[in-house]
Amino acid sequence: MRVDGQPRRTLWPADGQDALYVIDQRQLPHRLAVERLDSVPAVLVAIRDMWVRGAPLIGATAAYGLALQARVDGCDAALQAAAAQLRTARPTAVNLAWALQRMLRRLLPLPPAERAVAAWQEAAALADEDVATNQAIGRHGLALLADLARRRPGPVRVLTHCNAGWLATVDWGTALAPVYQARAAGIDLQVWVDETRPRNQGASLTAWELAQQGVAHTLIADNAGGHLMQRGLVDIVIVGCDRVAANGDVCNKIGTYLKALAAREHGVPFHVAMPLSTLDLSLPDGLQIPIEERSARELTHITGRTAGGDVLEVQLAPDGCAAANPAFDVTPAAWVSGLITERGLVAARREALQALVERPA
Numbered sequence: 001m002r003v004d005g006q007p008r009r010t011l012w013p014a015d016g017q018d019a020l021y022v023i024d025q026r027q028l029p030h031r032l033a034v035e036r037l038d039s040v041p042a043v044l045v046a047i048r049d050m051w052v053r054g055a056p057l058i059g060a061t062a063a064y065g066l067a068l069q070a071r072v073d074g075c076d077a078a079l080q081a082a083a084a085q086l087r088t089a090r091p092t093a094v095n096l097a098w099a100l101q102r103m104l105r106r107l108l109p110l111p112p113a114e115r116a117v118a119a120w121q122e123a124a125a126l127a128d129e130d131v132a133t134n135q136a137i138g139r140h141g142l143a144l145l146a147d148l149a150r151r152r153p154g155p156v157r158v159l160t161h162c163n164a165g166w167l168a169t170v171d172w173g174t175a176l177a178p179v180y181q182a183r184a185a186g187i188d189l190q191v192w193v194d195e196t197r198p199r200n201q202g203a204s205l206t207a208w209e210l211a212q213q214g215v216a217h218t219l220i221a222d223n224a225g226g227h228l229m230q231r232g233l234v235d236i237v238i239v240g241c242d243r244v245a246a247n248g249d250v251c252n253k254i255g256t257y258l259k260a261l262a263a264r265e266h267g268v269p270f271h272v273a274m275p276l277s278t279l280d281l282s283l284p285d286g287l288q289i290p291i292e293e294r295s296a297r298e299l300t301h302i303t304g305r306t307a308g309g310d311v312l313e314v315q316l317a318p319d320g321c322a323a324a325n326p327a328f329d330v331t332p333a334a335w336v337s338g339l340i341t342e343r344g345l346v347a348a349r350r351e352a353l354q355a356l357v358e359r360p361a
């Protein structure tokens, strides 16, 4: 995607292959800051503390983390220990474990002397594949949006939750890839952006990246989505996902479940953009997915920019207020109109998902 007119990815390796550069998403939308990560502990902090976030981007960042490990010590034990450490950074998005597993499968059979070069190549391949995957998701999702555009005059009104745009991936995004491709195809669009409490990824990230790409959008409070659907003001909901179970249950950012519930009640199509790296066939249903519990401070405090330009954190809740902060929820497969994958649109059903992964690419 372009930022201030310049093409950019969310992460890129240093020329000397001794570090990884990432956009520090904690600073957006106020500042586009780039951080240099040069060790496994640095990568661990960047994922855990959400400098980088979004399931596919977490996976790609962790892959480069193993490449950094292979530079200093690529023996079996060192690689396995680094992977085990990185895997703990965030529990819900399965792309993290998937990417680490892919790196180990590629590296461990090689002689140790060849691992550093191979690790860097594999991480780069994984990042490039993420881009191609998201472009393909965009193409398949574009067909849905083009169909809606033909049905009624005026813009296609898309509602999205959290940030599943290019910032959440290496490039393009998952849920927003169809939006970007539809815009390029000249389809008139209007995106409702859920603010996405408590970390406000919608307000700070989705609104920022849609503005950068010139896509018309309107920020709404999380609680407004049901009202808009009831009034017939939403044509389609498209969200991303952090893990999809074998039966098609979808785990995504907290609040997704309520959007799906409202969409079902009001007959609004509810689609989930899902790269196959987010599918976890080892879990029979979504209730088995570990849900990340984050700090109470994300609820009791909020960060923003003052009129003077300083970024400050202020307290919202009474002193000592207890707060529970589950970061993800599970939407039942039956409420999902379709999964938009790199291999096309698929039903959120066990048999369909099994057939999809067994089908040659």
Ligand code: MRU
Residues within 6 Å of the ligand: 053, 054, 055, 056, 093, 161, 162, 163, 164, 165, 168, 169, 173, 174, 175, 201, 239, 240, 241, 242, 252, 253, 327
């Ligand atoms: O906690 P986050 O910001 O990492 O959560 C991100 C989401 O829930 C996204 O919707 C999901 O990862 C899909 S990203 C393409």
